[in-house]
Amino acid sequence: MHDIKAIRENPEAFDAALARRGDAPVTGEILELDEARRGMINAAETAQAEQNKASKLVGAAKASGDEAEFERLRALVSEKKAEVAQMQAKAKELDAQLTDKLARIPNLPADDVPQGADENDNVEVNRWGDVPTLDFTAKEHFEIASVAASMDFETASKTSGARFVMLKGAVARIHRALAQFMVDTHVDDNGLTEYVTPVLVRDEAMYGTDKLPKFGDDSYQTTNGWWLIPTSEVTLTYSVSGDVLEESALPRRMTAHTLCFRSEAGSAGRDTSGMLRQHQFEKVEMVSITHPDTSDDEQKRMLRCAEDLLERLHVPYRTVLLCTGDMGFGAKRTYDIEAWLPGQNAYREISSVSTTGAFQARRMNARFKPADGGKPQFVHTLNGSGLAVGRCLIAVLENGQQADGSVKLPQVLAPYLGGKTVLGVDGALS
Numbered sequence: 001m002h003d004i005k006a007i008r009e010n011p012e013a014f015d016a017a018l019a020r021r022g023d024a025p026v027t028g029e030i031l032e033l034d035e036a037r038r039g040m041i042n043a044a045e046t047a048q049a050e051q052n053k054a055s056k057l058v059g060a061a062k063a064s065g066d067e068a069e070f071e072r073l074r075a076l077v078s079e080k081k082a083e084v085a086q087m088q089a090k091a092k093e094l095d096a097q098l099t100d101k102l103a104r105i106p107n108l109p110a111d112d113v114p115q116g117a118d119e120n121d122n123v124e125v126n127r128w129g130d131v132p133t134l135d136f137t138a139k140e141h142f143e144i145a146s147v148a149a150s151m152d153f154e155t156a157s158k159t160s161g162a163r164f165v166m167l168k169g170a171v172a173r174i175h176r177a178l179a180q181f182m183v184d185t186h187v188d189d190n191g192l193t194e195y196v197t198p199v200l201v202r203d204e205a206m207y208g209t210d211k212l213p214k215f216g217d218d219s220y221q222t223t224n225g226w227w228l229i230p231t232s233e234v235t236l237t238y239s240v241s242g243d244v245l246e247e248s249a250l251p252r253r254m255t256a257h258t259l260c261f262r263s264e265a266g267s268a269g270r271d272t273s274g275m276l277r278q279h280q281f282e283k284v285e286m287v288s289i290t291h292p293d294t295s296d297d298e299q300k301r302m303l304r305c306a307e308d309l310l311e312r313l314h315v316p317y318r319t320v321l322l323c324t325g326d327m328g329f330g331a332k333r334t335y336d337i338e339a340w341l342p343g344q345n346a347y348r349e350i351s352s353v354s355t356t357g358a359f360q361a362r363r364m365n366a367r368f369k370p371a372d373g374g375k376p377q378f379v380h381t382l383n384g385s386g387l388a389v390g391r392c393l394i395a396v397l398e399n400g401q402q403a404d405g406s407v408k409l410p411q412v413l414a415p416y417l418g419g420k421t422v423l424g425v426d427g428a429l430s
């Protein structure tokens with residue numbers, strides 16, 4: 001959500017920032033609506049003052065016995081009362097229209113975000129690990145001999161339809177081990193607090209984290225109105241909605257491992273093979289609630305937390321700074337981490353780490369009280385994947401695949417796998 005005061009003060013700069021995203025100017029329409037709303041509020045206040053003045057005179061006219069004046073004033077009070085009610089209703093309607101329009105405008109990009117139209121204009125800022133040189137043709141995750149029998153798309157399709165998978169046996173255990181490894185690392189080494197959150201939320205939580213009103217089609221809603229979360233960014237971030245935190249309580253760093261749900265609207269025909277793009281998946285999310293002065297440093301910290309996981313897993317990756325045309329709606333700046341997938345001979349996204357500035361906080365009215373006793377200010381909110389569990393499973397399997405169809409697993413997973421580090425061709429761990 002944007003600050004209408006900032007738009008009033010510098011509409012040209014606001015439109016120029018939107019133009020960097022490829023969006024048309026909006027301030028003309030926004031300011032016209034804002035002026036009408038403020039004019040109606042002023043008119044209602046004027047009519048209210050006239051009503052109050054007439055009300056005071058009614059008693060005096062009655063006491064003096066001036067029946068004609070009494071009736072005139074009583075009629076005037078009634079007339080002004082109706083006017084006030086009508087004007088207040090109109091002001092409320094205009095306010096709702098303005099709020100809705102502001103809620104549909106994307107966040108403004110940070111000054112250091114590169115200009116661009118799509119993913120081809122993203123800027124690589126880091127690369128780690130050597131892409132493996134294989135003396136055999138790399139297979140995609142679902143084609144690897146030791147994996148294929150335990151990654152069951154056919155049964156999942158029978159029960160749920162396309163874009164679902166059933167994992168079983170050792171592959172299911174590796175998937176679980178990855179999630180445990182991620183959460184333990186975030187808690188033990190990165191100082192995040194672990195949460196277990198609901199996966200069903202109300203409209204307010206989706207709205208506060210900028211998933212509504214514009215992107216309702218991207219998520220699932222139950223018949224009684226709950227939404228299935230697209231990630232625990234929603235629950236973790238919204239946990240501070242309406243709060244006024246002490247400055248000393250910042251930053252608040254949180255992590256959660258949850259099921260996530262996305263309709264994948266608009267992705268028909270994309271990544272239909274394997275488990276790269278699913279309607280239901282698991283993710284370990286990182287969320288930070290910070291002081292505005294430290295949010296940029298916090299984003300870099302969160303990015304390192306996610307990159308470090310891949311380094312511990314020995315998965316080659318590259319990090320890119322998204323251009324203005326490829327950023328998400330609520331993001332002010334986003335870094336994507338792309339893991340190397342030998343089966344696709346390409347880097348594919350495994351994490352996004354974004355700062356929204358005060359964009360979400362303003363929608364949620366989440367603030368902090370400065371230590372010096374000044375006026376409460378909006379916090380900054382950040383979120384990042386740390387990591388997408390299913391995509392991490394794909395990366396581990398494909399990068400560890402051997403010519404005989406077995407998979408060498410990262411040593412850091414051994415404590416979660418009973419000390420075993422190989423997925424044999426027979427689908428068993430050893």
